[in-house]
Amino acid sequence: MHSPARPLLLVGGGKMGEALLAGWLAQGLSHRAVLVVEPDATRREALGRTHGVRVVAAMDELLHTTVPGTLVLAVKPQVMAAALEACAGRVVPDTLVLSIAAGKPIAVFERGLGDGLGVVRAMPNTPAAVGRGVTVLCANAQATEAQREAAELLMAAVGAVHWVEDEELMHAVTAVSGSGPAYLFHLIEALAAAGAQAGLPDALAMDLARGTVVGAAELARHSGASAAQLRADVTSPGGTTAAALQVLMAADGLGGLLARAVAAAAQRSRELA
Numbered sequence: 001m002h003s004p005a006r007p008l009l010l011v012g013g014g015k016m017g018e019a020l021l022a023g024w025l026a027q028g029l030s031h032r033a034v035l036v037v038e039p040d041a042t043r044r045e046a047l048g049r050t051h052g053v054r055v056v057a058a059m060d061e062l063l064h065t066t067v068p069g070t071l072v073l074a075v076k077p078q079v080m081a082a083a084l085e086a087c088a089g090r091v092v093p094d095t096l097v098l099s100i101a102a103g104k105p106i107a108v109f110e111r112g113l114g115d116g117l118g119v120v121r122a123m124p125n126t127p128a129a130v131g132r133g134v135t136v137l138c139a140n141a142q143a144t145e146a147q148r149e150a151a152e153l154l155m156a157a158v159g160a161v162h163w164v165e166d167e168e169l170m171h172a173v174t175a176v177s178g179s180g181p182a183y184l185f186h187l188i189e190a191l192a193a194a195g196a197q198a199g200l201p202d203a204l205a206m207d208l209a210r211g212t213v214v215g216a217a218e219l220a221r222h223s224g225a226s227a228a229q230l231r232a233d234v235t236s237p238g239g240t241t242a243a244a245l246q247v248l249m250a251a252d253g254l255g256g257l258l259a260r261a262v263a264a265a266a267q268r269s270r271e272l273a
Contacts, residue, residue, distance in 0.1 A: 001027040001153065006069030009090070011083050013038030013047045013055060016100055017074035019129045021051055023157030035062065059086040067092055070150065073109075074100040077272070084112030091117060096147045098122060098154060102174060103272035106140045106167060118143035120151040123170055123178050124158065133159030136173040138166075171273070175265035183261065188213050
């Protein structure tokens with residue numbers, strides 16, 4: 001990753017912020033090209049020690065002449081207003097603004113930082129922490145092609161990247177991939193509980209459930225076959241898997257349940273926006 005002439009300013013050094021930082025550095029971004037703002041003292045010390053970057057507690061600790069080429073906002077939505085206020089005097093017309101905050105539409109950053117800026121909104125998910133995230137990006141009309149490419153490169157450091165042009169779709173994106181890891185974690189919990197109910201020792205049931213979900217996910221990732229084909233490959237007519245799938249694929253089964261769950265998450269995303 002090419003180190004920019006002007007610094008990359010990362011505001012927020014939490015789990016997602018650190019995952020991004022680690023990915024950028026691993027891809028060749030110089031630690032001298034990054035500045036981090038993180039108010040929590042414990043996180044601040046750990047980030048500096050682990051990654052060798054300069055980490056400050058507040059924006060006013062940076063020189064007034066510090067103008068970022070890219071501003072990455074990775075703070076919680078409830079503190080975004082304060083972060084925007086602190087950053088407003090730091091950006092210039094060609095600064096790329098990349099937001100990682102769930103539920104905050106592009107208009108929030110245009111109002112908070114000024115019209116005319118190129119803004120890219122990102123919705124990553126937590127597997128970014130192990131380089132297996134999936135991120136969807138949406139840009140405003142002011143974002144140049146070079147800024148879109150830069151945003152994609154930054155997010156590709158932690159996994160796959162996709163684009164949508166209609167920002168309204170970000171609600172569905174949040175419901176499917178943003179919240180999706182929690183659905184899989186709950187599936188592991190539920191599968192382990194079912195195994196224990198069937199007579200397996202608790203620890204063995206959890207190991208089998210976790211290993212099965214992880215292994216199946218890896219198979220789906222590496223295989224060129226569709227999910228439907230992979231499912232069919234496991235299912236012998238009249239066998240044990242077929243018996244289970246009669247329950248899971250019934251009208252009131254897993255498909256309908258997930259559809260309701262995703263719809264609920266998308267609606268909550270709209271409410272939070």
